[in-house]
Amino acid sequence: MADNDSVAGDGSLRRQINERVIIVQLLVLIFLCINLSLIVTFFSKVFFYTTMRYILFAVTLFSDSLILLMSDILVILSYFHITMQFGLCVIIYILLVLCTFVTPVTLTAMTLERYVAICMPLRHGELCSTHSSLHCVLIIQSLSCVPITVILSNFFASAPHSLYTEYSMCSMDLFVFLQWQDNVKLAVYQCYFLIMSVIIIFSYIEILKVAKAASGEDKKSTRKGLRTVVLHGFQLLLCLIQLWCPFIETSVLQINFKLFINVRYFNYIFFILAPRCLSPLIYGLRDEKFFLALKHNVPFEFHFVKSNVQISFI
Known part of the structure; x- marks a missing residue:
């Protein structure tokens, strides 16, 4: 009887994983299409790729799209239990971590661009x-x-040389052998986000000072700049939560494997997939010029009015 219950439980878990993999594929396809439409819009006008804030916006689009694509490939490989040579996994890991940091660093640069535009217009x-x-x-x-x-310097210092020629499932957990390596990685992550958070808070305070002293059109512009900085701060928070996810999942794995599967799925959907599409889309809709170009380029009509978009997203 216990064996039958175990088989039934395994079958139920398998069906649940199947459904989740399908949902992930649909979401990735939708999000990649949205990001692609934003990238096409960026290249549709010379003004966009000769203006700093749009260039930086495009950098986030490219890095986020690459993360969506590569993380989904890893999901598919894991689902079908496909192994690869460890050297190839290292390359994938390098690209994923690089793109993971490109987005928040670019958001910080975009915040500084708004600070210069409002506080140092000349x-x-x-x-x-x-x-x-x-x-x-x-x-x-x-x-x-x-x-x-x-991260890789610490990893190469302790990893056996035979590992590089082995075939295994490509997982980000492979790059941590010892507890101190995890601590170093966490320290680097926290240092980066502390510095970026300080920059965003500083920019917000300085723009707020200008907003209080401004009047008329200048006041409207500075208020929009404040909302932009707040949006960047929210996006940065999502990026920070994403970097905490592996540490949370490692702790949950020691408690319960089924709970670990649920937590990892939740984190992947809400802190990796969704922010990589929704935040850039919202940022694109907030900009009047980009919104009009996007409306012209997408193959379907927007079913909302620009004024409503401003109320909802600005």
């Missing part, structure tokens, strides 16, 4: 030119490389 053209934007993108990529460099 220098905005100089500091936020197209040439400066390209330098900014290079700096973002360089800063995003630091965490993965630290």
Whole structure:
């Protein structure tokens, strides 16, 4: 009788996993289509790819789309129990961690761009030119490389050489052998987000000061800048929660495996998939020029009025 219950329980868990994998595929397809439409809109006008805030917005779109695609590939490989050479898994891990940090670092750069536009308007053209934007993108990529460099340096120092030629399931858990490596990774993550949070809070306070002293159109512009900074802060919080997820899942795994499966699925949907699409979409809808270009480029009509969008998202 106990064996029958065990088989029934395994079958129920298997059906649940099957349904979840299908749901993930549908969500990834939808989110990738949305991000693709935003990327196409970005390239539709010269103004967008010669303006810093739109260039930075496009950087987040590319990094988020890559994370959606690669994480989904790992889900499919795990579901079908497909193994790969460990060296290839290292490459995937590097790209995933790099893109994971590109988005929050870019959000911080976008916040600084708004700070310069509102608090230093006379220098905005100089500091936020197209040439400066390209330098900014290079700096973002360089800063995003630091965490993965630290993590892999610790990993290579303790991993056996035979591991690199082995075939196994590609999982992010493979890159932590010892507890101190987990602690170092967590310290790097927290250091980055502490610095980014301080920058966003500083920008918000400075823009708030300008908003209090402004009047008329200037006051409207600064208020919109404040809302933009708040949105970046919320997006940064989601990114921070995403980086906490592996540590939470590791703790839950020690308690109950079924609970671990449920928590990992919940984290993947709400803190990895959804923010990678919804936040960029909302940010695109908030910008009047980008919204009009998006409305022109998508293959279907928007069923809401611009004024309603402003009420809902700004």
